[in-house]
Amino acid sequence: MASASNRFYHALRDQLGSIRRIYVRGNRLQRRYDFAASEEPVLLLHGFFQTRNVWEIMEERLRYDGFGVFSFDLGGLFSRFNTERPSELGKHIAEKIDRICARTGLESFHIIGHSKGGLVAREYIQNHGGQQRVRSLITLGTPHHGTPTAAIGAVLMGAGLLSRSPYELLPNSSFVQGLRKTPFPSTIPLVSVFSRHDLVCPWWSATLVPRPEESSVRNHMVRGVGHTALTYDPGVYRIVRTELRDAAQRFRERRQREQTEQKEEQEAIS
Numbered sequence: 001m002a003s004a005s006n007r008f009y010h011a012l013r014d015q016l017g018s019i020r021r022i023y024v025r026g027n028r029l030q031r032r033y034d035f036a037a038s039e040e041p042v043l044l045l046h047g048f049f050q051t052r053n054v055w056e057i058m059e060e061r062l063r064y065d066g067f068g069v070f071s072f073d074l075g076g077l078f079s080r081f082n083t084e085r086p087s088e089l090g091k092h093i094a095e096k097i098d099r100i101c102a103r104t105g106l107e108s109f110h111i112i113g114h115s116k117g118g119l120v121a122r123e124y125i126q127n128h129g130g131q132q133r134v135r136s137l138i139t140l141g142t143p144h145h146g147t148p149t150a151a152i153g154a155v156l157m158g159a160g161l162l163s164r165s166p167y168e169l170l171p172n173s174s175f176v177q178g179l180r181k182t183p184f185p186s187t188i189p190l191v192s193v194f195s196r197h198d199l200v201c202p203w204w205s206a207t208l209v210p211r212p213e214e215s216s217v218r219n220h221m222v223r224g225v226g227h228t229a230l231t232y233d234p235g236v237y238r239i240v241r242t243e244l245r246d247a248a249q250r251f252r253e254r255r256q257r258e259q260t261e262q263k264e265e266q267e268a269i270s
Helices: 002-016 019-024 052-064 086-104 116-127 150-156 174-181 234-269
Strands: 041-045 068-071 109-114 134-140 190-195 217-222
Touching: 041 052, 041 116, 052 068, 052 109, 052 234, 086 116, 086 174, 109 116, 109 234, 116 134, 116 174, 134 234, 190 234, 217 234
Parallel strands: 041 068, 041 109, 109 134, 134 190, 190 217
Antiparallel strands: none
């Protein structure tokens, strides 16, 4: 019996995260301001009803591998849980990022978004000027087509009394449809990493179906990994690290081409 209950606990934790480490304790991620000096800064955006604490292991690994990392609270219930609508958060983080860039001198960065955080990143990139700043986007268990489990979230949020966010995460919501109608910028690599065993965001809801012009879109499916475990599973991290390094190289090559073209234009004018 003890073994069965232990397996159930670990399975539940892998799907929803540790209650003690993510939901109960205060925000304990150390605030650092060295990310702007890094050659490859990475912004981490967490998902619905979670906190920045979900990134603790991912942040440690990224820093160890030489990436600069920053994240911030996304507000919501009790001013710490992410319950604001993703359509509103896109504008909210755009304003916050502008302030951070003005203060630190940061010009561009990669984004890793978990679950709803990936949709917030897309909203920022596609509708609030993020195309000018973002080098690449990696989503982990993000319901790009909406997820039916958002209906459970709607019930838990008092059918909209506490938050309307779950309604925007449902399949065929106006928010999800709006993101699909707008092509994702071809200059920004977009990678969706998802699990066949994710019960919160089923694999089919996270699979990207690129348009012909969206040549930088890729999917990675893993197995045996729960929804929240996507943020700390070592196999998933290896995929993330490889994709970040590939995107960094592509960004450098694009910048070199742009600089060469600008130089040639200036020479032609003179």
